[in-house]
Amino acid sequence: MSEYQILTIFAAFAFVYSIIASRLERTPINGALVYVGAGMLLGPQALGLVDLDVDGEAVSRLAEFALAICLFTDSSNANLSILRRIESAPIRLLLIGLPLTIALGLGLGVIIFDNLGFFEIALIATMLAPTDAALGKAVVTNPAVPEKVRESLNVESGLNDGICVPVILFFIAVAAGSVEASDSAGLVLKLPLEVIGIGVVVGLLLAAVGGLALRFCAARGWVAGTWLQIPIVALAFMCFGLAQWLGGSGFISCFVGGLAFGGLTKTHKEQFLESAEGAGDALALLTWFTFGTIAIGLLFNYFSWQAVIYAVLSLTIVRMLPVYLSLAGKRLQIDTLLFIGWFGPRGLASIVFAVMVAAQQLPGNNTILATVAWTIALSVVAHGLTANILASRYGSRADQRGGKI
Numbered sequence: 118m119s120e121y122q123i124l125t126i127f128a129a130f131a132f133v134y135s136i137i138a139s140r141l142e143r144t145p146i147n148g149a150l151v152y153v154g155a156g157m158l159l160g161p162q163a164l165g166l167v168d169l170d171v172d173g174e175a176v177s178r179l180a181e182f183a184l185a186i187c188l189f190t191d192s193s194n195a196n197l198s199i200l201r202r203i204e205s206a207p208i209r210l211l212l213i214g215l216p217l218t219i220a221l222g223l224g225l226g227v228i229i230f231d232n233l234g235f236f237e238i239a240l241i242a243t244m245l246a247p248t249d250a251a252l253g254k255a256v257v258t259n260p261a262v263p264e265k266v267r268e269s270l271n272v273e274s275g276l277n278d279g280i281c282v283p284v285i286l287f288f289i290a291v292a293a294g295s296v297e298a299s300d301s302a303g304l305v306l307k308l309p310l311e312v313i314g315i316g317v318v319v320g321l322l323l324a325a326v327g328g329l330a331l332r333f334c335a336a337r338g339w340v341a342g343t344w345l346q347i348p349i350v351a352l353a354f355m356c357f358g359l360a361q362w363l364g365g366s367g368f369i370s371c372f373v374g375g376l377a378f379g380g381l382t383k384t385h386k387e388q389f390l391e392s393a394e395g396a397g398d399a400l401a402l403l404t405w406f407t408f409g410t411i412a413i414g415l416l417f418n419y420f421s422w423q424a425v426i427y428a429v430l431s432l433t434i435v436r437m438l439p440v441y442l443s444l445a446g447k448r449l450q451i452d453t454l455l456f457i458g459w460f461g462p463r464g465l466a467s468i469v470f471a472v473m474v475a476a477q478q479l480p481g482n483n484t485i486l487a488t489v490a491w492t493i494a495l496s497v498v499a500h501g502l503t504a505n506i507l508a509s510r511y512g513s514r515a516d517q518r519g520g521k522i
Contacts, residue, residue, distance in 0.1 A: 123167050130155055142255075143505070148398070149252055149405045149464070150501040153494065162417075168412060176411065177472035179404040180465040181357070185250045185371045186397030187465075188275050189353035190390050192375030195271055206265075206447060207272035210328020210457075214443035215277050218246045219284070222435045229423050229430075229472070233481040236292035240474055241485055243285050245492050247278035249464030251401045252317070252497065255504040256460050261512030263522050266453060266479045270460060278466035279316055279369030283308035285470055292479055315365025320356050320374030327352045328381035335382075349393035352378065370468070401465065405497070408468060412490045419487035428491040432499060436461040453522045456511045462500040463493050 134141075135152060141151070159167040222242030230238055250271070256262060257271045286308055331348055334340050340348065354372040357367035379386060437458030444454060471489045474483060515522055 126159065126166055127439045129404075130159075137218035145504070145506060146401050147255055147504065149318060149497050149499040152402045153409040153412070153497050156406040156411075157413045158409075158412030160413060162410075162413040174386040174472060174476075176404065176407050177469050178408060179400060180468040181367070182354070182466040183397055183400035183404050184251060184278070184469070185357040185367060185474060186350060186353045187254070187401065188368060188371040189356065189375040189378070190259065190349065190394045190397060191250055191254070191271055192275050193349075193379035193390055194384060195268060195376060195379060204435065206269045206444065207276075209443045209447070210269065210440065211276055211280060214273075215246055215280060216438040218435055218438035218440060219243050221439060222246065222431060224255075225430055225435065226427060227273075229427050230481075230484065233484060234292065237479055237481040237485060239288045240285065241427070241488055242435075243281055243288060244467050244470040244474065245435075245463055246490055247463075248274040248436075248448050248461040248468055249282045249496075250274040250278075250511065251381055251397070252462040252464035252500060253460060255501075259505070259508045259512070262456075262508050263512065263515050263520060265522055266457065270457065275372035275375075276369060277471075279366035279372065279522045280309075280313065281466070281470070282366045282368070283312040285473060286312070289474060289477055292477070311364055312366045313369055315363050316360045316367065316369030317373050319360040319363065319365060320370035320372070322376050323352065323356050323359065323370075324374035324377035325381065327355070329376045332382050335389075345388055346392035346396070349378075349389045350396050364450050382501075403466070404465060408493070412494055415487050415490040416494060419483040421487065424484065424488040424491050427488050428495050431492050432461075432463070432496055449522060450518070452511055452514055456507065458474045459507070460500065460504070463496045 118191045134148070137146065141147070155166075158164060161168045219239075222245060226233070226238035226241055227235070230241075233241075248270075250257075253270060253274050257267050257274070260265070327348070331340070332354075352370055352374070356370040360370035361367040370481050382389075437455070440461070441454050442456040444457070466488055471486055475486055479485065
């Protein structure tokens with residue numbers, strides 16, 4: 118298949134979507150849903166008009182780069198004054214809710230999958246634990262949702278994928294047999310300290326230096342015109358690349374770096390962030406299109422009812438029960454707990470983790486990847502179709518209570 122044919126078809130589709138995107142955003146249909154559907158329809162398993170001939174590594178890089186920009190820009194836009202007043206909610210979701218999500222996913226997986234080993238099931242549970250910042254953007258940026266809820270979801274989705282990285286690496290090492298479970302105590306302590314610590318330090322340092330330099334130059338009019346599009350994208354990639362290079366989490370580096378950058382450059386940040394957000398959205402949609410061309414094969418070539426059942430449970434009970442338990446005692450309204458529990462979409466981070474696991478050639482690889490693909494595909498549909506509707510309804514109910522959440 119000619120590369121120019123693929124380019125023409127994709128460009129034509131992107132053009133048509135771009136000129137009606139604003140109208141579609143007011144409906145239950147979002148960009149991820151459209152692009153995944155288009156990838157499935159135009160891909161080799163359906164009409165065969167587009168065969169990207171890409172490997173998992175290429176999809177992983179696309180997802181990483183899109184997520185890096187998304188995490189940096191979302192956290193840069195975070196309202197730090199709100200975060201200081203709600204610090205306990207994100208902390209509870211990350212330190213209590215996330216481990217409970219992995220544990221519950223593991224427990225249900227042991228019951229559902231009789232053809233997978235314990236650590237293979239643990240990998241599935243961890244791969245599907247982090248929520249997606251890019252896919253959840255429709256809710257995080259929706260002004261109808263109370264700001265405290267939006268910022269809680271933003272912080273949770275910004276940090277949970279980075280926190281899961283050392284857990285994934287640990288389970289991969291044990292499942293692949295590169296380390297014995299009995300000798301893994303040191304690895305349990307070493308990986309989180311290295312991965313998370315390096316990510317935080319790199320993000321803070323680069324954001325501080327870059328933010329101060331950008332503020333200094335912008336105040337003197339040295340950055341203008343088309344160059345406004347470059348600094349944030351470059352800074353996000355520097356945070357991600359250096360942290361990964363040093364063995365840390367690029368995702369945590371981008372999120373922490375974005376928070377620091379937003380706090381340092383309040384006066385000038387909006388003019389820089391707008392272009393960067395566009396670049397992140399474009400990369401995310403390209404990732405979703407590519408995922409669509411590949412996913413349909415995983416969904417049906419390795420179809421099993423166990424994978425579908427687990428995917429449904431992962432998006433409901435496995436997410437919502439830990440949220441309820443972790444936020445118990447916060448005196449939140451039931452609809453707030455349900456809203457936070459429901460809006461835990463799975464997306465780009467899970468794609469990255471799936472590629473990491475696929476490279477290990479584990480005995481249960483096909484079942485693992487099919488389960489992740491089903492969960493992501495169902496999440497794109499379910500969360501995409503319900504985001505605007507439920508956000509508006511929940512926002513209205515909160516307004517009727519005087520903003521009480």
